[in-house]
Amino acid sequence: MERLIRKHLASFQPYKPIQPVEALSEQAGISVEQIIKLDGNENPYGCPPRAKRALAEYERYHIYPDPSQRELRRKLAEYTGIGSEHIVISNGSDELITLIMRLCLDPGDGVITCPPSFIVYNVFTRILGGRLIEVPRDSRYEVDVEAVKSAIDDRTKLIFLAWPNNPTGNASPSEEGILELADCGPLVVVDEAYHEFSGLTVAPHVLQHPHLCVLRTFSKWAGLAGLRVGYGIFPQKIAQILYQITLPYSVNVAAQIAAKEALEDVPYLKARVREILQERERFYHRLKEQGILDPLPSQANFLLCRVLKGSAPELKRELDKRGIFVRYFDVPGLQDKLRITVGKPEHTEALLSALDEITR
Numbered sequence: 001m002e003r004l005i006r007k008h009l010a011s012f013q014p015y016k017p018i019q020p021v022e023a024l025s026e027q028a029g030i031s032v033e034q035i036i037k038l039d040g041n042e043n044p045y046g047c048p049p050r051a052k053r054a055l056a057e058y059e060r061y062h063i064y065p066d067p068s069q070r071e072l073r074r075k076l077a078e079y080t081g082i083g084s085e086h087i088v089i090s091n092g093s094d095e096l097i098t099l100i101m102r103l104c105l106d107p108g109d110g111v112i113t114c115p116p117s118f119i120v121y122n123v124f125t126r127i128l129g130g131r132l133i134e135v136p137r138d139s140r141y142e143v144d145v146e147a148v149k150s151a152i153d154d155r156t157k158l159i160f161l162a163w164p165n166n167p168t169g170n171a172s173p174s175e176e177g178i179l180e181l182a183d184c185g186p187l188v189v190v191d192e193a194y195h196e197f198s199g200l201t202v203a204p205h206v207l208q209h210p211h212l213c214v215l216r217t218f219s220k221w222a223g224l225a226g227l228r229v230g231y232g233i234f235p236q237k238i239a240q241i242l243y244q245i246t247l248p249y250s251v252n253v254a255a256q257i258a259a260k261e262a263l264e265d266v267p268y269l270k271a272r273v274r275e276i277l278q279e280r281e282r283f284y285h286r287l288k289e290q291g292i293l294d295p296l297p298s299q300a301n302f303l304l305c306r307v308l309k310g311s312a313p314e315l316k317r318e319l320d321k322r323g324i325f326v327r328y329f330d331v332p333g334l335q336d337k338l339r340i341t342v343g344k345p346e347h348t349e350a351l352l353s354a355l356d357e358i359t360r
């Protein structure tokens with residue numbers, strides 16, 4: 001059997017996704033409704049009501065979806081201000097990450113990442129037989145553009161930058177730094193999963209830079225993580241080939257309906273984003289006052305916090321027991337930290353009192 005499996009996959013470190021809420025509920029012995037889930041950067045306000053209604057009323061789930069998602073792409077062109085011929089929609093932006101790699105990588109080709117960052121880039125580079133080139137961030141999690149440039153060799157195909165970065169929450173390098181890298185040869189993939197929270201984007205530059213692309217998702221700001229819709233903005237040529245190599249129906253009917261409805265209801269969603277941003281500022285200051293976790297400034301919907309009292313994994317275990325779930329990464333640079341999604345004010349309060357109780 002083993003000889004059938006590609007060698008490098010037999011002994012391979014998989015990505016550890018977060019647990020489903022039912023498993024968390026069972027683990028804590030607390031009902032699903034009472035779980036406080038702050039580990040996935042999901043939207044605490046849920047799916048937009050308009051999307052729920054449209055999903056309930058739809059009559060043609062027995063028909064295959066539009067493989068080129070014409071209507072949704074038209075709406076995204078309006079939303080982004082960029083022509084639909086540049087837009088590729090996918091089953092979550094994670095799918096686009098792997099598609100870009102499948103488009104560009106021959107075995108041994110280089111992929112630059114700047115850890116600590118989104119681990120999916122590393123995992124899929126390995127799965128596809130690429131060569132991972134890690135250029136670590138500095139102690140303030142800033143990307144060193146010069147170091148990235150000197151790490152580029154003649155087989156480097158891709159540079160992945162989460163901007164703002166997950167899990168650190170900062171947006172580095174600067175826009176100028178990104179554009180500088182986009183002139184260096186490899187394709188620069190700017191992952192803007194948190195764009196609606198940061199207000200930052202390099203999307204308009206894709207039209208002038210043939211080696212630049214942008215990834216976005218409906219998972220975080222639009223409350224559709226469970227439906228899996230992401231998209232990318234690409235030079236037209238790349239967009240065309242990506243559609244040729246993707247699975248024809250990977251974006252299902254429900255996902256397309258929900259994303260279209262979300263785009264019909266942007267003012268509603270932007271109001272929720274503003275609430276989350278207000279709560280992020282309040283949460284940040286409350287944590288600073290409390291003195292148990294030290295949050296870093298963030299441009300996204302989560303705070304990376306250094307644990308000041310006790311150890312991070314221990315604190316996480318204690319929070320787990322109380323039905324409050326946060327994210328811990330057992331990797332260099334993050335072992336003394338927890339990443340906590342910004343929830344509703346009542347989630348913040350429950351977390352703060354749990355922290356008090358645990359460290360008392």
Ligand SMILES: *Cc1c(COP(=O)(O)O)cnc(C)c1O
Nearest residue numbers: 092093094162166193217219230
């Ligand atoms: C959450 C996240 C994604 C994944 O988004 P999906 O569209 O749900 O696949 C991609 N990149 C970053 C940086 C993220 O934090």
